[in-house]
Amino acid sequence: MKNSLFCVAFIMSLSGFSRTLPISLLKENSKPASTSDLRLATDYLQQFYKLEVTMTNRTKRSTDLLSEKIKEMQHFFHLNITGTLDTETVEVMKTPRCGVPDVHNYSPNGEQPKWYKNVLTYSISQYTYDMPSAVVDSVIDSALKVWSTASPLSFVRTYSSNADIIVQFASYAHGDSFPFDGPKGTLAHAFGPGNGIGGDTHFDDDELWTTGMEGFNLYLVAAHEFGHALGLSHSRNPSSLMYPTYKKRNTGGNLLSGEDIAQIQTLYGPRSGLQYFYPKYNMRRLFFPWRLQSIIPLNMQDKCDLNLSFDAVTDIGQDILLVKNRYLWIRHEQGPEIKEGRITDFIPEINSDIDAAYTSGGFIYLFKHSRYWTVKKSHIKGRPKSIYMLGFPYSVKKIDAAVNIKSTGNTLFFVNKMYWSYNETAKSMEMFYPRYITDDFPGINTAIDAAFEKNGFLYFFIGSAVHKYNYNIKSIVETKNANSWLGC
Numbered sequence: 288m289k290n291s292l293f294c295v296a297f298i299m300s301l302s303g304f305s306r307t308l309p310i311s312l313l314k315e316n317s318k319p320a321s322t323s324d325l326r327l328a329t330d331y332l333q334q335f336y337k338l339e340v341t342m343t344n345r346t347k348r349s350t351d352l353l354s355e356k357i358k359e360m361q362h363f364f365h366l367n368i369t370g371t372l373d374t375e376t377v378e379v380m381k382t383p384r385c386g387v388p389d390v391h392n393y394s395p396n397g398e399q400p401k402w403y404k405n406v407l408t409y410s411i412s413q414y415t416y417d418m419p420s421a422v423v424d425s426v427i428d429s430a431l432k433v434w435s436t437a438s439p440l441s442f443v444r445t446y447s448s449n450a451d452i453i454v455q456f457a458s459y460a461h462g463d464s465f466p467f468d469g470p471k472g473t474l475a476h477a478f479g480p481g482n483g484i485g486g487d488t489h490f491d492d493d494e495l496w497t498t499g500m501e502g503f504n505l506y507l508v509a510a511h512e513f514g515h516a517l518g519l520s521h522s523r524n525p526s527s528l529m530y531p532t533y534k535k536r537n538t539g540g541n542l543l544s545g546e547d548i549a550q551i552q553t554l555y556g557p558r559s560g561l562q563y564f565y566p567k568y569n570m571r572r573l574f575f576p577w578r579l580q581s582i583i584p585l586n587m588q589d590k591c592d593l594n595l596s597f598d599a600v601t602d603i604g605q606d607i608l609l610v611k612n613r614y615l616w617i618r619h620e621q622g623p624e625i626k627e628g629r630i631t632d633f634i635p636e637i638n639s640d641i642d643a644a645y646t647s648g649g650f651i652y653l654f655k656h657s658r659y660w661t662v663k664k665s666h667i668k669g670r671p672k673s674i675y676m677l678g679f680p681y682s683v684k685k686i687d688a689a690v691n692i693k694s695t696g697n698t699l700f701f702v703n704k705m706y707w708s709y710n711e712t713a714k715s716m717e718m719f720y721p722r723y724i725t726d727d728f729p730g731i732n733t734a735i736d737a738a739f740e741k742n743g744f745l746y747f748f749i750g751s752a753v754h755k756y757n758y759n760i761k762s763i764v765e766t767k768n769a770n771s772w773l774g775c
């Protein structure tokens with residue numbers, strides 16, 4: 288739902304308040320509530336409990352309304368329900384907090400707003416001077432990870448003004464009709480899922496933002512706000528991240544309560560397995576440093592960029608490995624889970640991009656210029672070898688793509704408009720090669736970027752497209768965006 292931060296923003300005149308105090312708002316000890324407490328309470332209840340009274344009209348009805356709203360707020364915070372501005376109530380009202388109301392904003396169709404995709408983009412449009420921007424980047428990333436570890440959601444940074452979640456630090460009025468209020472009071476707010484401003488998350492730059500215990504801890508506040516950006520509302524449980532007031536707490540452990548997890552999973556379902564964790568290829572050791580420090584993978588790509596092309600793709604058993612520059616993704620046959628990271632995080636010895644890849648006999652072969660590596664269980668076997676040992680002429684300087692055909696056991700190597708066929712058993716190039724790609728694969732008329740085989744079909748990646756090829760009928764049977772293999 289769009290603009291779901293607040294439903295009401297009534298502007299009220301409070302000028303008449305000091306003269307006649309409504310009897311029901313006296314404190315329990317009969318001292319009248321001070322003018323400043325009343326003003327605080329009225330502001331607070333308007334902002335967070337949808338109080339809608341006109342104060343030019345000090346009727347019994349309007350004071351009853353105010354008292355009802357005080358009770359509602361006291362109920363939310365597990366206070367004694369007195370309907371008066373007692374000390375505990377005023378204390379809670381003075382506590383710095385999130386700017387999103389505590390009462391639900393139901394959408395017109397009664398549905399809780401959510402994102403209808405699992406990969407969300409975010410950008411940081413305006414920084415604070417309280418900390419270096421690299422620190423803000425890292426804190427924001429970590430705060431989003433709080434939610435991606437508990438849900439199938441993942442977050443990709445972009446520098447685009449079209450990001451789903453735009454993060455901004457701002458003071459007072461900042462263009463969304465919910466101005467901030469200077470130091471303390473409201474710390475931040477976020478808009479629920481939706482187009483435009485939906486998902487956007489704003490921090491009051493009149494607060495002191497820190498990574499420690501002084502001022503306000505940006506990680507804690509951001510993690511809370513991102514909960515709203517994903518569609519969660521406030522919790523009455525003080526141990527939940529979605530509790531509305533700010534509490535200093537340890538940032539080392541898991542921030543989410545069981546209730547927070549249940550809330551996010553109600554909207555998006557559970558997370559299947561662990562991201563960045565790939566035991567099947569013996570990558571556990573390599574992944575622990577990552578998971579412990581929760582460091583963002585460097586050079587992370589926007590995998591849903593429509594123009595994304597791949598350098599190399601290969602099938603590994605039921606999984607598919609896709610490579611672009613120094614970055615790779617591993618897509619599982621079952622489930623939506625996709626692992627990703629720098630190549631070197633999976634295979635430490637490889638610190639470059641690669642041209643082509645194929646899998647045969649339990650080994651993955653990765654090609655870079657005129658050399659190739661043999662990889663088993665995320666480790667290089669031996670030294671890189673020369674492609675000329677495979678039988679290529681010296682005129683070939685690099686391989687565009689490679690794919691092992693399971694039915695014959697032969698591996699096809701694509702180089703510009705030609706391709707070779709290599710007999711893995713005989714360990715030699717077949718005779719009568721190279722041949723023109725287009726002669727044997729009609730419909731494929733240009734050089735290709737990457738190829739793999741799955742379920743008897745060949746998949747040719749050319750630029751941002753992938754062609755599904757049936758080589759029995761020698762024809763393209765389907766064309767999609769290359770990154771459709773990444774769930775985009």
Ligand SMILES: *[C@@H]1O[C@H](CO)[C@@H](O)[C@H](O)[C@H]1NC(C)=O
Binds near residue numbers: 343344346348
């Ligand atoms: C006071 O408010 C009531 C409704 O809440 C309205 O009917 C009445 O006209 C108002 N009186 C004045 C003097 O504004």
Ligand SMILES: *[C@@H]1O[C@H](CO)[C@@H](O)[C@H](O)[C@H]1NC(C)=O
Binds near residue numbers: 365366367
């Ligand atoms: C609620 O009222 C009881 C009895 O008056 C008092 O002891 C207690 O401190 C109050 N609690 C809160 C949270 O106001």
Ligand SMILES: *[C@@H]1O[C@H](CO)[C@@H](O)[C@H](O)[C@H]1NC(C)=O
Binds near residue numbers: 593
């Ligand atoms: C894709 O590439 C084309 C041409 O290179 C460019 O005009 C377009 O803006 C790109 N689109 C995206 C989403 O990057």
Ligand SMILES: *[C@@H]1O[C@H](CO)[C@@H](O)[C@H](O)[C@H]1NC(C)=O
Binds near residue numbers: 712
């Ligand atoms: C590969 O070479 C082996 C041994 O020379 C031969 O038996 C086999 O038929 C060849 N495979 C293909 C697909 O030609």
Ligand SMILES: [Ca+2]
Binds near residue numbers: 468471473474491494
């Ligand atoms: Ca503030």
Ligand SMILES: [Zn+2]
Binds near residue numbers: 387511512521530531
């Ligand atoms: Zn909040």
Ligand SMILES: [Zn+2]
Binds near residue numbers: 461476489
């Ligand atoms: Zn705002």
